[in-house]
Amino acid sequence: MPAAVRLNPYPVDRRYAGIYAHGVAAGDPRTVYVSGQIGAGPDGTVPQSFRGQCVNAIENVGRVLGEAGLGFGDIAKMSFFLIRRGDMGELVDVRKAMLDGVSPAITTVIVAGLVEPEWLVEVEAVAVAGGAPGRTLTQFTDFGY
Numbered sequence: 001m002p003a004a005v006r007l008n009p010y011p012v013d014r015r016y017a018g019i020y021a022h023g024v025a026a027g028d029p030r031t032v033y034v035s036g037q038i039g040a041g042p043d044g045t046v047p048q049s050f051r052g053q054c055v056n057a058i059e060n061v062g063r064v065l066g067e068a069g070l071g072f073g074d075i076a077k078m079s080f081f082l083i084r085r086g087d088m089g090e091l092v093d094v095r096k097a098m099l100d101g102v103s104p105a106i107t108t109v110i111v112a113g114l115v116e117p118e119w120l121v122e123v124e125a126v127a128v129a130g131g132a133p134g135r136t137l138t139q140f141t142d143f144g145y
Contacts, residue, residue, distance in 0.1 A: 007032070009067040010042060010060075023064035030129040032068045036081065036122040037061050038114070050087045050120045054094045057123040065127055074127040075104040081111050081122040091121070 007023035037060035039053025
């Protein structure tokens with residue numbers, strides 16, 4: 001098996017073909033690095049709503065992980081890039097609905113813009129095969145959490 005396997009469960013935009021993969025799996029245990037996924041659905045259409053784009057972007061992360069035989073429970077780290085601070089509450093709602101119980105390390109950044117003006121969110125992730133639930137915040141009682 002090659003040291004790194006490129007994962008492309010759906011076509012890379014032809015403008016970028018050959019310069020990136022939707023994900024790369026490498027190492028033992030297998031670690032999957034998911035490129036920033038946007039809110040385009042499988043048919044390539046991008047909803048106008050933030051919620052629609054956010055759901056699609058997270059589903060796209062799931063498709064890349066699925067190509068490597070992993071799932072949301074294997075996610076160790078996620079990064080979210082938003083162009084509007086006002087979408088933060090909706091992002092939290094979507095994450096709770098789609099990733100309940102996963103509890104990865106998360107970074108959320110407000111950016112000036114993404115590659116295409118209609119994109120409202122981009123999501124990237126790192127997952128490790130055999131992911132297991134970690135301690136919850138309530139288990140850190142010695143710190144008053």
